[in-house]
Amino acid sequence: MKGYSNVSAQMVSWVKTDKSRLESVRGIEKLFYPSSMNELKMLLLDLIKRHERYDTIGYASNTLFRPSYHVRNLICTKYVNEWYETDNAIVCDCGVPIGPLSREMVKKGYAGFEGLCDLPGTVAAGVYGNAGCRGCSVLSLVQSFSIMDEAGSILEFSPEDLKPDYRTTNLKRGLLKGVILQIVLNKIPGNAVELADKAECHHQYRMKRQPDGANNLGTTFLGAQLTTKGKRVFWLQKRISKTFHCSQRKAYKIVLKLIGKKQFVPYLWSWDRYMFLSPEAHDLFDVYHQFLNTLYSDLQLEIEVRQ
Numbered sequence: 001m002k003g004y005s006n007v008s009a010q011m012v013s014w015v016k017t018d019k020s021r022l023e024s025v026r027g028i029e030k031l032f033y034p035s036s037m038n039e040l041k042m043l044l045l046d047l048i049k050r051h052e053r054y055d056t057i058g059y060a061s062n063t064l065f066r067p068s069y070h071v072r073n074l075i076c077t078k079y080v081n082e083w084y085e086t087d088n089a090i091v092c093d094c095g096v097p098i099g100p101l102s103r104e105m106v107k108k109g110y111a112g113f114e115g116l117c118d119l120p121g122t123v124a125a126g127v128y129g130n131a132g133c134r135g136c137s138v139l140s141l142v143q144s145f146s147i148m149d150e151a152g153s154i155l156e157f158s159p160e161d162l163k164p165d166y167r168t169t170n171l172k173r174g175l176l177k178g179v180i181l182q183i184v185l186n187k188i189p190g191n192a193v194e195l196a197d198k199a200e201c202h203h204q205y206r207m208k209r210q211p212d213g214a215n216n217l218g219t220t221f222l223g224a225q226l227t228t229k230g231k232r233v234f235w236l237q238k239r240i241s242k243t244f245h246c247s248q249r250k251a252y253k254i255v256l257k258l259i260g261k262k263q264f265v266p267y268l269w270s271w272d273r274y275m276f277l278s279p280e281a282h283d284l285f286d287v288y289h290q291f292l293n294t295l296y297s298d299l300q301l302e303i304e305v306r307q
């Protein structure tokens with residue numbers, strides 16, 4: 001198994017723009033890349049037996065690493081990536097990349113994958129965070145999955161056990177702990193030509209409306225309940241959008257300038273999608289988070305922050 005000692009989180013980070021600060025600390029004492037399910041299980045059992053602490057990531061496409069991040073053992077699952085088909089299911093190792101898998105399943109004519117073809121990350125992380133897009137979600141395809149818990153036992157779960165809600169589950173809430181090993185997905189027969197057309201439409205939609213994947217982690221913030229200040233800000237945004245016939249995204253940036261917050265403008269794709277374009281963007285992230293807290297009473301981070 002490939003492994004490294006005393007490395008920086010830059011090595012695994014999806015966002016690459018905090019390089020000098022991340023590299024100034026070697027926060028990961030041991031970084032492991034198991035290359036099969038067997039290696040992953042053996043590694044976990046060994047760490048558990050030695051009472052070692054560990055953390056798990058896939059592609060880190062939903063995880064922001066801070067320079068203060070320190071971990072004794074980090075396991076990256078992206079090479080634990082085999083899958084096979086049975087009569088009615090697709091059995092995936094935790095590190096199977098959801099995008100390429102979905103493209104393959106669309107070609108084979110299995111329904112439910114057509115919106116997931118551009119989703120970055122692993123199937124397991126998709127289960128963990130209830131990831132989805134364009135009307136499809138990873139969890140809605142799941143029949144069952146297995147977890148190695150903190151005592152080293154392998155347990156079977158169904159999606160309902162996770163009490164999923166929008167972009168969250170009991171795993172993400174920390175109410176269920178362990179490493180997802182294998183995921184069994186439903187094979188739902190569909191029309192391959194129609195599914196390919198839908199997948200292409202979803203792809204075009206994404207290309208037009210979203211930035212490319214570099215140096216952002218998808219939707220960064222979630223919020224639904226506006227404060228009084230938030231209501232004013234979004235009222236102004238709507239007015240500007242209507243008056244000047246510009247998109248809500250553009251109008252939000254104009255509002256920020258009007259209310260003296262123009263420092264955030266270069267780092268926002270939209271109010272909920274933060275772009276980590278430079279070291280300065282990392283400096284401003286917490287300040288923007290605090291500002292958004294004044295607009296929403298129920299603001300949450302959609303991304304995971306490791307600090």
Ligand SMILES: Cc1cc2nc3c(=O)[nH]c(=O)nc-3n(C[C@H](O)[C@H](O)[C@H](O)COP(=O)(O)OP(=O)(O)OC[C@H]3O[C@@H](n4cnc5c(N)ncnc54)[C@H](O)[C@@H]3O)c2cc1C
Nearest residue numbers: 058059060061062121122124125126131132133180213218
């Ligand atoms: C450009 C871009 C666009 C995106 N668009 C979308 C979108 O449309 N919809 C959406 O839902 N998300 C979106 N995301 C977010 C991201 O794709 C998903 O959250 C994805 O599921 C993350 O996969 P990952 O392997 O990179 O997870 P990571 O960031 O590596 O991990 C995320 C969490 O999962 C946990 N985890 C990983 N593997 C395991 C395991 N085997 N067992 C237990 N826990 C595990 C990690 O500990 C971590 O807490 C986007 C991200 C980017 C960069």
